[in-house]
Amino acid sequence: MKADAIELGEWKSSAKRGGLNRGVSILDFILRIVAFLGTVGSAIGMATTNETLPFVTQFVRFRAEYNDLPMFTFFVIANSIVSAYLLLSLPLSIFHILRSSAERSRILFIFLDTAMLGLLTAGASAAASIVYLAHKGNAKANWFAICRQFNSFCERTSGSLIGSFLGVVAFILLILLSAVALSRR
Amino acid sequence: MKADAIELGEWKSSAKRGGLNRGVSILDFILRIVAFLGTVGSAIGMATTNETLPFVTQFVRFRAEYNDLPMFTFFVIANSIVSAYLLLSLPLSIFHILRSSAERSRILFIFLDTAMLGLLTAGASAAASIVYLAHKGNAKANWFAICRQFNSFCERTSGSLIGSFLGVVAFILLILLSAVALSRR
Numbered sequence: 001m002k003a004d005a006i007e008l009g010e011w012k013s014s015a016k017r018g019g020l021n022r023g024v025s026i027l028d029f030i031l032r033i034v035a036f037l038g039t040v041g042s043a044i045g046m047a048t049t050n051e052t053l054p055f056v057t058q059f060v061r062f063r064a065e066y067n068d069l070p071m072f073t074f075f076v077i078a079n080s081i082v083s084a085y086l087l088l089s090l091p092l093s094i095f096h097i098l099r100s101s102a103e104r105s106r107i108l109f110i111f112l113d114t115a116m117l118g119l120l121t122a123g124a125s126a127a128a129s130i131v132y133l134a135h136k137g138n139a140k141a142n143w144f145a146i147c148r149q150f151n152s153f154c155e156r157t158s159g160s161l162i163g164s165f166l167g168v169v170a171f172i173l174l175i176l177l178s179a180v181a182l183s184r185r
Numbered sequence: 186m187k188a189d190a191i192e193l194g195e196w197k198s199s200a201k202r203g204g205l206n207r208g209v210s211i212l213d214f215i216l217r218i219v220a221f222l223g224t225v226g227s228a229i230g231m232a233t234t235n236e237t238l239p240f241v242t243q244f245v246r247f248r249a250e251y252n253d254l255p256m257f258t259f260f261v262i263a264n265s266i267v268s269a270y271l272l273l274s275l276p277l278s279i280f281h282i283l284r285s286s287a288e289r290s291r292i293l294f295i296f297l298d299t300a301m302l303g304l305l306t307a308g309a310s311a312a313a314s315i316v317y318l319a320h321k322g323n324a325k326a327n328w329f330a331i332c333r334q335f336n337s338f339c340e341r342t343s344g345s346l347i348g349s350f351l352g353v354v355a356f357i358l359l360i361l362l363s364a365v366a367l368s369r370r
Binding site for chain 2: 069070071110114115118121123125129130132140142143144146168175176179182
């Protein structure tokens with residue numbers, strides 16, 4: 001009778017843990033979708049940016065595209081890779097909702113998420129520093145603020161950064177959630 | 186007798202796990218020292234960079250310092266914060282070597298390490314994109330390659346990046362190690 005009660009207690013406690021882990025896994029799934037939407041929006045927003053100024057000289061047609069600047073190209077590539085990874089990780093995230101005691105796949109997630117966090121942060125930060133230069137220029141290095149000419153180009157590139165930084169925050173939370181789930185097994 | 190054997194087996198298995206966790210904790214400690222040296226070297230290397238060209242005009246003395254460019258200032262600040270964090274985390278890392286079953290402090294470590302990874306990557310990446318611009322310039326935006334004038338300034342700033350990226354790799358490994366230690370409790 002006493003042994004039964006203890007077993008029941010253990011079962012209840014493990015069911016409670018399972019429930020908590022299920023909640024964590026569902027939050028993980030939602031965060032992955034949010035991060036996917038942010039990064040895919042950033043990649044598309046940046047990749048489709050171009051502006052042609054409404055005047056030409058004899059030799060030059062003033063036109064700005066994202067791939068004029070290698071950091072913007074890197075930004076698009078980094079965001080594309082990360083959003084593809086997030087899409088591919090969704091099935092495993094669903095598997096975690098169904099089997100909350102999985103261990104090795106969670107460690108794999110922490111490692112891959114960390115690597116993707118690094119890639120995404122690098123891309124977003126490199127693009128942000130160029131956006132800053134384009135807005136403010138730099139008098140000491142004689143770099144001009146090109147935003148005075150290319151207004152809508154600058155606005156689009158600045159806006160594209162938002163989704164990427166949203167993805168960075170989502171990844172930090174994802175890693176924390178995985179760590180919590182791993183400790184509650 | 187049988188129960189004794191089982192208990193002994195459990196004790197052995199838990200001792201084995203403790204030993205593995207101790208190894209992981211020692212590796213964690215070493216990686217933290219490596220990352221600390223890398224980031225503190227980067228911060229000092231960048232902060233002490235300046236170059237004065239050996240000619241003056243009537244109005245201008247050509248002089249380049251790290252704080253002429255806000256991204257380099259951010260790089261120095263980010264590296265200083267991260268190296269201070271690494272120094273402060275060493276006592277807790279030693280505590281993990283002594284008590285290998287600690288759980289909450291490991292989750293705290295994963296969270297803080299992830300945040301610091303983000304900060305360090307952002308600083309290193311922003312500085313790297315400016316170093317790239319300084320070396321290559323950008324014809325479309327009319328930004329000139331200032332490295333043609335400021336040779337030693339460029340070399341110092343490029344070299345300063347190395348320690349920072351070493352720190353990024355160390356942080357990714359640190360997070361992985363914490364996750365492994367957390368799962369083997």
